[in-house]
Amino acid sequence: MPVSTEISPNPVWPKWPPPFRVYSRLLIVSLPYWVGLVAVESFAIVVQDATSGYILAPFHYLAWASFNWYGWALFTPLIYALARRFPMGRHNWVKRIFVPHFFACCVCVSMQAILRGIAGSIYTVNHENFASPFELAGEYFQKRALAGIAAYCLVVAVAAFAHLRDEVRLRALRQAQLETRLASAELERLRMQIHPHFLFNTLQAAITLVQEDPQAAEDVLLRLSQLLRITLDQMDMHEVPLARELEFLDLYVGIQRQRFGDRLSFEIHADAETLDYLVPPLLLQPLVENAIRHGIGKHKGGDTIEVFAREQNGGLQVEVWNTNSLVEDSNEKLFLRGVGLRNTRARLEQLHGSSASLVFRSLARGGAAVLISIPRHRVQQGTPQPAPEPLA
Numbered sequence: 031m032p033v034s035t036e037i038s039p040n041p042v043w044p045k046w047p048p049p050f051r052v053y054s055r056l057l058i059v060s061l062p063y064w065v066g067l068v069a070v071e072s073f074a075i076v077v078q079d080a081t082s083g084y085i086l087a088p089f090h091y092l093a094w095a096s097f098n099w100y101g102w103a104l105f106t107p108l109i110y111a112l113a114r115r116f117p118m119g120r121h122n123w124v125k126r127i128f129v130p131h132f133f134a135c136c137v138c139v140s141m142q143a144i145l146r147g148i149a150g151s152i153y154t155v156n157h158e159n160f161a162s163p164f165e166l167a168g169e170y171f172q173k174r175a176l177a178g179i180a181a182y183c184l185v186v187a188v189a190a191f192a193h194l195r196d197e198v199r200l201r202a203l204r205q206a207q208l209e210t211r212l213a214s215a216e217l218e219r220l221r222m223q224i225h226p227h228f229l230f231n232t233l234q235a236a237i238t239l240v241q242e243d244p245q246a247a248e249d250v251l252l253r254l255s256q257l258l259r260i261t262l263d264q265m266d267m268h269e270v271p272l273a274r275e276l277e278f279l280d281l282y283v284g285i286q287r288q289r290f291g292d293r294l295s296f297e298i299h300a301d302a303e304t305l306d307y308l309v310p311p312l313l314l315q316p317l318v319e320n321a322i323r324h325g326i327g328k329h330k331g332g333d334t335i336e337v338f339a340r341e342q343n344g345g346l347q348v349e350v351w352n353t354n355s356l357v358e359d360s361n362e363k364l365f366l367r368g369v370g371l372r373n374t375r376a377r378l379e380q381l382h383g384s385s386a387s388l389v390f391r392s393l394a395r396g397g398a399a400v401l402i403s404i405p406r407h408r409v410q411q412g413t414p415q416p417a418p419e420p421l422a
Contacts, residue, residue: 056107113189300339
């Protein structure tokens, strides 16, 4: 069988195993610190010799400082990996000191002594003060063993700090994920609470019209079906553009107009720059429903509901006014009476915390208003938004 001798134009070079890549990365990170330590020790010995009036060539000091410390530079990635593999904690630090760090420290000190002995012997091979590797290794054990142990402990301490930092970050991440899940669950609970509330009240309006005006009741049910389609489309959304919310609100008020006729007037005053702000779905419907129920629903004559949307202080402000009806309760207790207002405030708190607010106030000319403030939060450009289906 012939053997092909063609050379691939794009040869595939062998990849280093992951341990070698990790080792090289840790070595590159730690090497500057050992270089600095070598420089400091060299300078200290030069100063010491200068005081005695006997100075050698600068390379001599750098060479011996390198022999003393660069072996530890080679061991640092291994010590660091070992310390991360067997981290010391509050309950196991005594055990970890002996297994594996005591034995690993002895091995590293011994290896450093051997490397220093070999390197120093090669360096002095052609000098008068030649020393054998055994003599230099023994000198290291006598004079620098404690420094080697300190170097080992320093690397272990850095690894322990890194392990503690990772644990803190992981704990914070888990806490944030838990809070996010809890907030999402709470939002889902609030949304599932408001949907049947809205559906019940709308069906009640349709039932009222069934015998009085069947055609109006049919129109209410058609609008209700479209509202339910929109609600299902937004089932998995915690926020929708304000424009979408206003379209939904207009359909809802159309249902109420079938019930109250010309007695109910509804106006929307929304600045164009506010339409792409994100708001919780069904944010305004409970407020308008509450305004109708406490206004035209209790008093004879006409009523006007107005919705204002504008940018204010870098955020969105939405107001729902009930202008022509008397308000018997103008205090904070009004929020506690209905599901809609309680739910709206709770959803704002879940989404925006203290940066969002819902305030009830009386109007000077009569009536009441609910003011909602939401921080700047716009829909991303290019994000498709479902369009409402035309009313049949």
